[in-house]
Amino acid sequence: MLDLMRLFSQVVEEQSFTVVARKLGISQPAVSNQIRAFEEKLGVKLLYRKGKGFALTPEGEVVYSHSLKMLEAWSELLREIGGSEKLMTGKVHIGASHIPGEYLLPVYLANFRKSYPEVKFKLSIGDSLEMAEKVLAHEVDFAVVGAIFDTEKLTSEFWLKDELGLVVSSDHALSSSQSIELKTLKDYPMIIRETGSGHRRAFEEALAKAGLDLNDFNVALEVGSTEAVKNAVRSGIGFSFLSKHALESCVKQGLVWMSVQDFNIERGFFLLSRRNKPITVIADECYRYLAYQRPEIGS
Structure with missing residues (x-):
């Protein structure tokens, strides 16, 4: 059921079955079938056609809101019981603008791997706007950039000066x-x-x-x-x-x-993520690790 909630949340946020299918590497009909299966399990209609797109039914609004809360609660549960390294595996894909990506993050990621040696990283570097677009497109888990992007879908948290x-x-x-x-x-x-x-x-x-x-x-x-x-x-x-x-x-x-x-x-460097969008347990752990560092310039 959690997988269906996660898929449903992605479809709502992307406003596109096709985009979600491409990101997950499956067919668009497969996504549609999963959403239909989710509706059947709940016994309610979640989406309805509106113009060329779709919108949430009143029941869909309720399910979406609770799905976000339940997915976050699940991530929190895994964090609390996930002190064992076996849960902290996988790849974290981080976007970064040039200064944090080339001069700051390598050191912090190396220190993070001392606690979780099974974790692998992919670091994509570009300008701040490009990285914000990658966060929106779900191409990275989160990013560290030199500009604030607080929008309906993005949120920025100050990291360092x-x-x-x-x-x-x-x-x-x-x-x-x-x-x-x-x-x-x-x-x-x-x-x-x-x-x-x-x-x-x-x-x-x-x-x-x-x-x-x-x-x-x-x-x-x-x-x-x-x-x-x-x-x-x-x-x-x-x-x-x-x-x-x-x-x-x-x-x-x-x-x-x-x-x-x-x-x-x-100026500041900021941790940039999708608003109200759960990420993997290990990516969230890495985000929190970076957020807690908050080094000052020259330190």
């Missing part, structure tokens, strides 16, 4: 300056991240607060990853603003971190 700072190459004309005014940077080529990244969004928001935008600067290069930004800065193409997390291990490798007068960029 990040700081962006000015970075130049060690032989840049500004590398020996003690402090720099933001307007001074207009005279030099700049490297930025791609649209859709939390990094880009935080930077543009900070510029807006200073009464500026990207059109006020000489943008020489737009790239899709943090490592590409670092290599471009190191090669002398221009300056950029980068996460302190991404620089802690390489500030001596041809890069110089500098302060800009009255221009501070702080």
Whole structure:
């Protein structure tokens, strides 16, 4: 019965038998037959046709609400009795934007596996918007991103703080300056991240607060990853603003971190999940483990 509840909840959330069938690797008629079997077991109609789609009957609304509660209760039960490692197996698929995916999560996942050595991970890395779409599409269990996505279907939980700072190459004309005014940077080529990244969004928001935008600067290069930004800065193409997390291990490798007068960029990284959507026991355990860490920048 729990499997039928889970399938029914997925159909309601996706608003598509076809999408659910594709994600589960079964045929669309198989999904329809399972929903019909669920209705027969309950003795009520759960869905009715509405235009090209469908809607919940009053009974369907009640069943959907209780299904979510029962699935969560089942997950909680398994967590409470699942201290044994035999229950904590399987694969956890996590989405991540570039900074948490490349510099933070590997360490935490390694520590998590010390407690649950049978767990396997898949880590997909891209910009924040792309990862939000993967969470919505059920392509990852949850994600860690640099932007907030609080919608009808997504919820964001603060994880940790990040700081962006000015970075130049060690032989840049500004590398020996003690402090720099933001307007001074207009005279030099700049490297930025791609649209859709939390990094880009935080930077543009900070510029807006200073009464500026990207059109006020000489943008020489737009790239899709943090490592590409670092290599471009190191090669002398221009300056950029980068996460302190991404620089802690390489500030001596041809890069110089500098302060800009009255221009501070702080943002957060967030645990992103589907709202009211149960995930596997081991994925939930991993999510909770990360949520409890909440490290501070520089720690």
